[in-house]
Amino acid sequence: MKDKDKNIDTLLAEIAALKEELFESNSIVNAIKQGDVDALVVHNNGVPQLYSLETADYTYRLLIEKFRQGALSISRDGLILYCNDYFSKLTGISSEMIIGTYLNEYFDNPAQFVQLIEAMKYGITTHEILLKSESGTKTFPAYIALTDLEPAVEAIGIVITDLTEKKxxxxxxxxxxxxxxxxxxxLNRINRNLKEFIHVISHDLKEPLRKIVMHSERIQGNNLTETDAKSMSVMKLSALRLNSLIDDLVQYSSHTAQLERTEVDLNSVISEVVDDLEISITDKNAQIKMSKLPVIQASRVQMRQLFANLITNAIKYSKADTPPLIQIYQDDNINTDIPIQNTKFVKIKIKDNGIGMESGHLLKIFTIFQRLHAKNEYSGNGIGLAICKKIMENHSGTITVESTPNEGTTFNLYFPIL
Known part of the structure; x- marks a missing residue:
């Protein structure tokens, strides 16, 4: 009987405890419903779990404290109610010393605070200002953003970003x-000087050279000794070579600019070049084979100069016992030797059966005045291929070369597709 009464007492005690827990739970739920307590209810696998937002508030405060921007709350008259550690670092003053002071005390221009508050009425809430730091000994540029926290709180939220590094x-x-x-x-000044210099070369220097050649021819007509006649001949040839060099220099300088581009039919251009070079082609018994070439966006004048130089080069450096064979065609295989991989190109090849050149010379031939042979072997001043390189650069393209001694040379022209 006693055991039975004991069990009843235990059960009654447990019921009372459960009623107390239920009462507390109901009180919390009612408080949440009435808005007296902030909470978050999360359903996990159908089981509701209750979280007080006191934890979330702590996380929010921690976030503000770790913020890499100054954060403050102020009254409407500028009294600082709160500031985070970062604003304290910006000013060089502890947060305990800052709270209770007025925000305009940290402005380089204190009167600017009133202007900021007035601007909020018109929806203007962001500004660039100068703030003081280290007890007013220094200033730094800052970006300030204001947020009116009313009616929830009678205060203004402030976020300040240091603009020192940005500035x-x-x-x-x-x-x-x-x-x-x-x-x-x-550079423009140098270009003007260069144009004046080119003018001097092309006009003022050529006039005395013309007179040297003219008078040397007159003197050669007189009765001269064999030695004097030979000296006059050397003088005349030197003057003519200098005149040719001047022409080449002027021509090279004229290709520094990117001329207006139009649609250019390369078939038509090369046909015109072949007509112009008819005499040298006939003298060398040269054969030029050309397949169908594309129409490209280019300067027609520079394209004529480009192919004239390359064909002339192939004829000049041909084998003594073998007629020149020059092949010009479009190559669809452009997977190699392309300077810019993400750009589409048209590739034109100019291939000859001439004397070729050593691999060590391939990088030199596009350099102005670079000659690989003696003057008595081949004529020219070593400018033609430098002009070709410059023309290709003007067209945002490039030129490369492949060569084998005694077998021939191939020039590759890459024109970007615009």
């Missing part, structure tokens, strides 16, 4: 731009 980068960029403009101005 440094902007200053460096302005400095670089200024230096670039100065260099462009200097």
């Amino acid at each position: 440094k980068h902007e200053g460096a960029l302005i400095q670089h731009q200024s230096e670039l403009e100065e260099k462009i101005t200097e």
